[in-house]
Amino acid sequence: MGCDIHMMVEKRIDGEWTEIDPGREPCWWCSDPGTKGTGTKDSCCWCRGSGDQRREWFDGRNYPLFGILAGVRDYSVDPISEPRGLPDDLSSGTGLSGADHSYSWFSLREILDYDWEQAYTYNRVVDPANYVVWKHQGTPKKSCSRAVGAIMGVVSHAEMEKVIKDPSNFEEFPETRYYTEVTWTKTYREVAKYFFEDCINKLVELGDPEDIRIIFGFDS
Numbered sequence: 001m002g003c004d005i006h007m008m009v010e011k012r013i014d015g016e017w018t019e020i021d022p023g024r025e026p027c028w029w030c031s032d033p034g035t036k037g038t039g040t041k042d043s044c045c046w047c048r049g050s051g052d053q054r055r056e057w058f059d060g061r062n063y064p065l066f067g068i069l070a071g072v073r074d075y076s077v078d079p080i081s082e083p084r085g086l087p088d089d090l091s092s093g094t095g096l097s098g099a100d101h102s103y104s105w106f107s108l109r110e111i112l113d114y115d116w117e118q119a120y121t122y123n124r125v126v127d128p129a130n131y132v133v134w135k136h137q138g139t140p141k142k143s144c145s146r147a148v149g150a151i152m153g154v155v156s157h158a159e160m161e162k163v164i165k166d167p168s169n170f171e172e173f174p175e176t177r178y179y180t181e182v183t184w185t186k187t188y189r190e191v192a193k194y195f196f197e198d199c200i201n202k203l204v205e206l207g208d209p210e211d212i213r214i215i216f217g218f219d220s
Contacts, residue, residue: 003061003072003073003220005058005061006097007216008096008215010215011211012211019094022054023055024052024053026051030044057198057214058194064122068188068192070082070083084104086105087215099217100217101217103217105213106213106214108214120190121184123183124140124144125143125146126180126182131157131160131180131182132164134182139184144179153177154180155179159178
């Protein structure tokens, strides 16, 4: 089962923390039932028939980022902080309704001052096509954390070269899908690209970073 982040934003106004309303957006489920689901507005469990839902400050499923923020799902990095729990002076918590573990929070100042230029190393497996992309460009277009299954085989780079050159080299197992392990690096900032673009850069516009904070938790 996957893991998602749920986040709310607060601003300190006259010494009191106040939740910032992120606004509304069309319900992801019933606004496009042909591709998103089979429900209708009257029966939708997400918007309860309103046709819209609360906008998320950030809803990307980014496990390296989750590891950086709270040590969740990615254990190869040292998090900014172990989960702190919810702040004692939390204003409401309405933006955290989908979360059930690893609650934490940071001031915007802490986020901005963190060293996002550190190197993050990806250790992944790729298929033949993405192995070729990785060789020429340094990063694959697609990858996965591991290859699991009876018809999946992880081979060395030398063996993958043989597969690419002549698939008949492995014709004794024609149904097998071959993968090989590759590594590449990005900065933490590159890893968190959409976190900054969709959330943090917008929060900077709200005022003094000391008076802005994010509170978040995770599901699953």
